[in-house]
Amino acid sequence: MKLLHLLKVVSLIGLLSGCAFGNKHNYRGVVATVSPIPEQNLAVATQDKRPYILDGDKEPSFVGLQRGGYGNPFDVNTDSDEPLSDSFSAAVCSSLAAAGAECGVVATQPSETLETVISKLKHEGRDRTMLFTLREWKSDCMQNTALHYDVELEVRGPDGEVVARRTIKGNDDLRGSFWNPAGYSKRAVPEAFRKKLEEFLNAPAIQSSLGVGEHAATESPGVLAKSTLPAAKESECSVKQILAMKNAGLTDLQIKRTCIKD
Numbered sequence: 001m002k003l004l005h006l007l008k009v010v011s012l013i014g015l016l017s018g019c020a021f022g023n024k025h026n027y028r029g030v031v032a033t034v035s036p037i038p039e040q041n042l043a044v045a046t047q048d049k050r051p052y053i054l055d056g057d058k059e060p061s062f063v064g065l066q067r068g069g070y071g072n073p074f075d076v077n078t079d080s081d082e083p084l085s086d087s088f089s090a091a092v093c094s095s096l097a098a099a100g101a102e103c104g105v106v107a108t109q110p111s112e113t114l115e116t117v118i119s120k121l122k123h124e125g126r127d128r129t130m131l132f133t134l135r136e137w138k139s140d141c142m143q144n145t146a147l148h149y150d151v152e153l154e155v156r157g158p159d160g161e162v163v164a165r166r167t168i169k170g171n172d173d174l175r176g177s178f179w180n181p182a183g184y185s186k187r188a189v190p191e192a193f194r195k196k197l198e199e200f201l202n203a204p205a206i207q208s209s210l211g212v213g214e215h216a217a218t219e220s221p222g223v224l225a226k227s228t229l230p231a232a233k234e235s236e237c238s239v240k241q242i243l244a245m246k247n248a249g250l251t252d253l254q255i256k257r258t259c260i261k262d
Helices: 001-019 084-098 114-122 180-203 204-209 239-247 252-259
Strands: 041-048 062-067 073-078 102-106 128-141 145-156 161-176
Touching: 001 128, 001 252, 041 084, 041 114, 062 180, 084 145, 084 161, 084 180, 102 128, 102 252, 114 128, 128 161, 128 180, 145 204, 161 180, 161 204
Parallel strands: 041 102, 041 128, 062 128
Antiparallel strands: 062 073, 128 145, 145 161
């Protein structure tokens, strides 16, 4: 009986270890719910300044750790294997497009100076530019999942001057799962990412810097786009917002999840 119990324990440890290797998280497909904003032409950039990216210890696609049965860590990467900074900016732009803005992504490199990044943003000639700086962003999962983050957002005008700034920093316990910790983390981390984007983009100072409340919308946000989505539930998005999301490359399923709330 003792031998049988030992074999069960060893098998369980092996199962948990096997689930820890090769995990990936979807950041690019995240769409945050952002308060409607006036017609603005925006550019978004994200620069990865995480120390383990700058020194080459981790790849730019690194987003966290999944630990095996002995606590041994395995890297988790973006599901597209692209740099986290690219996925981060893409998700922000999709979210802004869903809120009614035009948005373009400006790629950056971790080694670039702030002056270089600002120059690239100014060159876009947009109404406003948004620069996210990742000083820390990493999930860590064994059975429970933790999220460590330190991110700054600067909104800049056409001249490159900062008009609003916001930083969020912390260590969140996202809870977990004993039987399928990797699967739980794969769902929980992108959801936590969505909430962080909403915390950034819906902050009063950020909304104000994007012109919210300064101009009357050309189309009421309350207009329901029932013709392009299932009629069983009402859409919270206007036709214009749905078209903007389509142009940003969102799938029909992503648009449905954004516009139709249970």
